[in-house]
Amino acid sequence: MQKAVIVGVFQKSDDFRLREVEELARNSGYLIVDKVIQIRSNPHAGYLIGPGKLRELKDRVKKYGVKTVLFANELKPGQYFRLQKELGLDVNILDRVLLILDIFDKRAFTSEAKLQIELARLKYTLPWARELVRLKGFGSEKMGFGSLGSYPYEAYISFARKRIKVIEERLERLKKRQEEVVIRRKEVDLPIVALTGYTQSGKTTLFNLLAKESKVTGLGPFTTLETCARRVDAYGKSFIIVDSLGFIDEMPQLVLDAFHATLVELRLADVIALLIDVSEAPSIMERKLKTSLSIVSGVAGDNKPLIVAANKMDLVGDSRLEKSIKLVKRIACHYDVVPISAKKAVNVSFFLKKIVEKLGKN
Ligand SMILES: Nc1nc2c(ncn2[C@@H]2O[C@H](COP(=O)(O)OP(=O)(O)OP(=O)(O)O)[C@@H](O)[C@H]2O)c(=O)[nH]1
Numbered sequence: 001m002q003k004a005v006i007v008g009v010f011q012k013s014d015d016f017r018l019r020e021v022e023e024l025a026r027n028s029g030y031l032i033v034d035k036v037i038q039i040r041s042n043p044h045a046g047y048l049i050g051p052g053k054l055r056e057l058k059d060r061v062k063k064y065g066v067k068t069v070l071f072a073n074e075l076k077p078g079q080y081f082r083l084q085k086e087l088g089l090d091v092n093i094l095d096r097v098l099l100i101l102d103i104f105d106k107r108a109f110t111s112e113a114k115l116q117i118e119l120a121r122l123k124y125t126l127p128w129a130r131e132l133v134r135l136k137g138f139g140s141e142k143m144g145f146g147s148l149g150s151y152p153y154e155a156y157i158s159f160a161r162k163r164i165k166v167i168e169e170r171l172e173r174l175k176k177r178q179e180e181v182v183i184r185r186k187e188v189d190l191p192i193v194a195l196t197g198y199t200q201s202g203k204t205t206l207f208n209l210l211a212k213e214s215k216v217t218g219l220g221p222f223t224t225l226e227t228c229a230r231r232v233d234a235y236g237k238s239f240i241i242v243d244s245l246g247f248i249d250e251m252p253q254l255v256l257d258a259f260h261a262t263l264v265e266l267r268l269a270d271v272i273a274l275l276i277d278v279s280e281a282p283s284i285m286e287r288k289l290k291t292s293l294s295i296v297s298g299v300a301g302d303n304k305p306l307i308v309a310a311n312k313m314d315l316v317g318d319s320r321l322e323k324s325i326k327l328v329k330r331i332a333c334h335y336d337v338v339p340i341s342a343k344k345a346v347n348v349s350f351f352l353k354k355i356v357e358k359l360g361k362n
């Protein structure tokens with residue numbers, strides 16, 4: 001495990017983003033040895049953190065001999081450049097976006113997903129590299145971003161540009177093949193039910209139960225990256241059920257773009273089943289539900305039939321479940337809410353019945 005220090009600027013000390021980034025970091029294989037947290041309403045323009053905090057960060061990096069600094073926020077190219085200059089080139093700086101891409105990289109197993117992630121990373125870091133060249137801060141030093149290796153930075157930029165082109169062409173060819181798959185699926189002429197929701201809400205667990213599959217679950221954030229579709233027969237109706245990428249708060253636009261093809265499944269769906277983990281604290285549930293609803297409406301609009309599955313009901317008692325459902329109904333007021341346990345297969349047939357009803361209406 002690699003040692004790392006987490007840095008973050010938040011408006012209050014118990015910000016969920018800190019906990020979320022800690023989890024992302026652990027999942028990416030980092031051992032967090034220290035945290036440098038600053039509470040301020042506006043991040044410092046130059047370094048994200050103020051000068052005093054920056055000194056503190058440099059001391060910690062030296063003290064623990066860490067080679068990786070993880071930022072819970074997104075960094076602007078200029079901030080990245082100045083931080084790199086202050087911390088030294090042997091320190092690897094990752095911000096929230098690169099950390100998420102790191103996890104995606106670990107989880108991806110198809111060549112297409114790998115290419116999408118590499119493309120996203122190249123596009124994201126190109127302005128950072130340009131900044132290093134523009135400000136000529138580092139003589140002839142080398143730079144590299146994670147798995148891309150280390151290049152003199154002028155060469156890095158021309159490498160990155162060429163590589164972006166090559167990947168875009170390859171993805172274009174893959175897209176054509178994917179479209180054929182979707183068309184073939186349409187030819188079968190079965191309606192589509194898309195499972196969606198925050199990462200780790202239980203989508204794949206439910207998919208496995210309904211499709212009698214054994215896809216991997218529970219590895220931590222973004223266990224599923226690739227879309228999977230299976231036929232399900234229930235209550236005299238046949239449909240295709242689709243499991244795919246889960247969401248996270250402030251999902252970087254770049255990640256949404258990279259996985260656009262996956263998200264298009266939501267637009268094609270006849271019914272969307274949105275899962276929410278009811279075993280979490282009300283404030284977390286509320287935030288995750290709002291995030292999920294806003295991504296869904298951004299991708300698929302507001303007029304799609306949607307059912308909220310209040311999942312993991314086996315983990316809470318009756319009175320808490322009742323409160324949680326009330327909360328969900330208040331936020332997702334236009335939609336049916338059905339409590340289920342995907343893991344223990346509780347109330348799932350009722351949920352299926354609701355889905356089939358909705359399919360029937362369309
Ligand atoms: N107790 C309980 N655990 C559940 C239930 N459903 C899912 N889980 C657990 O929650 C964790 C996440 O489940 P997944 O099915 O991987 O969640 P996901 O939504 O597919 O996650 P991503 O692929 O990361 O988006 C796993 O450890 C599951 O065993 C449930 O109904 N009850």
Ligand SMILES: [Mg+2]
Pocket residue numbers: 203204205216217223224244
């Ligand atoms: Mg999954």
